[in-house]
Amino acid sequence: xxxxxxxxxxxxxxxxxxxxxxxxxxxxxxxxxxxxxxxxxxxxxxxxxxxxxxxxxxxxxxx
Amino acid sequence: xxxxxxxxxxxxxxxxxxxxxxxxxxxxxxxxxxxxxxxxxxxxxxxxxxxxxxxxxxxxxxxxxxxxxxxxxxxxxxxxxxxxxxxxxxxxxxxxxxxxxxxxxxxxxxxxxxxxxxxxxxxxxxxxxxxxxxxxxxxxxxxxxxxxxxxxxxxxxxxxxxxxxxxxxxxxxxxxxxxxxxxxxxxxxxxxxxxxxxxxxxxxxxxxxxxxxxxxxxxxxxxxxxxxxxxxxxxxxxxxxxxxxxxxxxxxxxxxxxxxxxxxxxxxxxxxxxxxxxxxxxxxxxxxxxxxxxxxxxxxxxxxxxxxxxxxxxxxxxxxxxxxxxxxxxxxxxxxxxxxxxxxxxxxxxxxxxxxxxxxxxxxxxxxxxxxxxxxxxxxxxxxxxxxxxxxxxxxxxxxxxxxxxxxxxxx
Numbered sequence: 481x482x483x484x485x486x487x488x489x490x491x492x493x494x495x496x497x498x499x500x501x502x503x504x505x506x507x508x509x510x511x512x513x514x515x516x517x518x519x520x521x522x523x524x525x526x527x528x529x530x531x532x533x534x535x536x537x538x539x540x541x542x543x
Numbered sequence: 544x545x546x547x548x549x550x551x552x553x554x555x556x557x558x559x560x561x562x563x564x565x566x567x568x569x570x571x572x573x574x575x576x577x578x579x580x581x582x583x584x585x586x587x588x589x590x591x592x593x594x595x596x597x598x599x600x601x602x603x604x605x606x607x608x609x610x611x612x613x614x615x616x617x618x619x620x621x622x623x624x625x626x627x628x629x630x631x632x633x634x635x636x637x638x639x640x641x642x643x644x645x646x647x648x649x650x651x652x653x654x655x656x657x658x659x660x661x662x663x664x665x666x667x668x669x670x671x672x673x674x675x676x677x678x679x680x681x682x683x684x685x686x687x688x689x690x691x692x693x694x695x696x697x698x699x700x701x702x703x704x705x706x707x708x709x710x711x712x713x714x715x716x717x718x719x720x721x722x723x724x725x726x727x728x729x730x731x732x733x734x735x736x737x738x739x740x741x742x743x744x745x746x747x748x749x750x751x752x753x754x755x756x757x758x759x760x761x762x763x764x765x766x767x768x769x770x771x772x773x774x775x776x777x778x779x780x781x782x783x784x785x786x787x788x789x790x791x792x793x794x795x796x797x798x799x800x801x802x803x804x805x806x807x808x809x810x811x812x813x814x815x816x817x818x819x820x821x822x823x824x825x826x827x828x829x830x831x832x833x834x835x836x837x838x839x840x841x842x843x844x845x846x847x848x849x850x851x852x853x854x855x856x857x858x859x860x861x862x863x864x865x866x867x868x869x870x871x872x873x874x875x876x877x878x879x880x881x882x883x884x885x886x887x888x889x890x891x892x893x894x895x896x897x898x899x900x901x902x903x904x905x906x907x908x909x910x911x912x913x914x915x916x917x918x919x920x921x922x923x924x925x926x927x928x929x930x931x932x933x934x935x936x937x938x939x940x941x942x943x944x945x946x947x948x949x950x951x952x953x954x955x
Contacts, residue, residue: 490574494584502769505762 564589579776579786587772587838588765594837594847595760595830598682603753605681609646610748614740618643619732626730632711633718633942635659636730638668642675642710647752649673649876653883663723669883670893671713673872675706678756679829680868686833690848691860702868709869713900716937724942756830764834767827771797771820771838789843797839810923811866811902812859812909822866828873858912862905869901903930 485492564585571581612618622643626636637659645652652672659665676684680702688698717723774797778787787795793816801816808814808822821835840850855863871877871894881890910927913920 487575491576491580494571494574494576494580498584502766505766509762 563593582776582786583769583772586776586841587768590837590841590847591768591771591834592760592765592837594686594833594841595682595764596757598685598833599753599757601685602678602681602756603749606678606749606752607745610745610752611740614744614748616735616737619734623730623732623734629711629714630727632714633723633727634667634671634710634714635661635664635727636732638664638671638714638727641668641672645672645675645677647678649677649872650879652677653876653879656883661725661727663725664727666884666889666893667714667717667723669880670717670896671710673876673897674709674713674869676702676868677829677872678752679759679873682830683825683832683867684864686836686848686851687860687864690851691855691857698864702864705865705868709900709904712934712938713896716934719937719940719942759828760830763828764830767824767831768834768838771824771835774800775839792839808866810909810926811905812862812913813855815854817854818863822863822870825867826871826874826877828875829867832867856916858909858916858918861912862909865908866901866905869904870898872897903934907931 567589568581568585571584576584622636622639625639629636629639638656640658641652641655643652644655649672652675653669656665656668656672659668681699684699684702688695692698775792775795776787777784778791778795778798779785780787780791780794792798797820798816801820804823805814805816805819808819813819817836817839820839821832824835825832836851837847840854841847843850845853851860872880877890877894880893881887884890884893906923907927907930910920910923914924
């Protein structure tokens with residue numbers, strides 16, 4: 481068993497890194513969605529955008 | 544003649560740095576990783592995300608030039624200049640502001656239509672804004688231009704002209720229908736004085752947009768490529784669920800789904816499952832078309848671009864480009880359409896119109912282009928000619944302003 485784990489340790493590490501990256505992306509996307517920010521928006525920095533108030537009305541309502 | 548027809552040895556030009564796929568492949572081999580994990584990382588993540596990230600330099604140049612035009616005050620002027628042209632086609636200059644914003648991203652472009660007071664004009668602007676290529680479509684345009692048209696600069700320039708033509712044609716046709724009839728609203732705006740923008744502002748604007756693009760490639764595109772790789776490399780063979788070899792990819796779950804819908808696109812000249820799937824995944828985010836092509840056409844002996852060049856002809860490639868430029872935007876933009884229309888019926892009509900218009904234009908390009916290049920399909924040609932005649936009729940039909948109330952009104 482230990483020998484099998486030792487021979488596949490590289491695979492386990494790579495898988496752990498991949499799972500961590502994917503989890504971080506999903507958490508980040510969920511957090512963005514909850515904040516009312518677009519997940520796939522391509523317009524750059526929303527703070528400087530003239531239409532920011534329309535896209536992020538949840539944030540502007542809170543503030 | 545130096546190498547007798549063989550390619551030059553890269554080491555002759557100095558220190559040879561292998562590409563990222565070669566370096567990662569070396570690491571994976573050293574870590575003794577299994578075939579599925581190497582495939583996922585090399586063909587899925589690096590093939591898909593790498594295909595999108597490869598366009599970062601071009602995107603940065605575009606963002607730099609756009610930032611310069613915005614900062615010097617030219618963009619405000621072009622909106623004013625175009626008001627006269629747009630007015631002839633039934634659109635007001637106010638419709639150009641959303642279109643201008645839409646060159647960056649369709650979502651704020653659709654939101655910007657709120658400045659249009661006339662509801663009919665606003666609806667029409669929402670429906671046509673996403674015809675203009677947004678930042679997310681640029682890697683896709685660049686991929687088609689590079690792989691199929693030998694890097695011709697006319698393809699990307701043409702994409703913007705096609706977008707503008709689609710807006711104008713749609714404007715003229717829709718204005719002649721009852722729900723959109725009426726005079727366009729007057730356009731008044733204050734023009735800023737021309738000035739030389741500061742380097743810091745232009746560079747900051749370029750970086751913010753560029754960084755947003757990179758972040759998108761590292762999040763939603765990366766997730767999509769992982770899912771796509773899994774769906775395209777696993778499937779049922781002889782009743783058992785297994786990982787497929789390079790030559791068995793046609794039996795994958797994605798291929799089964801793609802083959803189920805590819806018949807729809809066969810009249811457009813690209814009825815293969817890979818292109819059908821790429822058009823569907825493009826609805827998640829338009830960069831995903833490039834990522835999907837990277838996953839599905841990469842990994843073999845040929846590069847993604849070489850495979851694309853072998854699968855598409857000039858005509859079918861152009862038809863594929865035009866369909867994906869004009870069809871429904873990404874889901875986020877569809878959500879923005881829904882919010883701004885505030886009506887499920889109008890949202891459905893807008894998306895159906897965009898997809899239908901894209902389909903008709905791509906069909907005409909493929910059938911007429913095919914007839915000109917010796918690939919004649921008589922039924923397809925007749926259909927496309929009939930569609931063109933129908934469009935011409937709508938374009939040249941005289942505009943009649945309603946002067947009679949046809950609705951029944953109850954008088955209390």
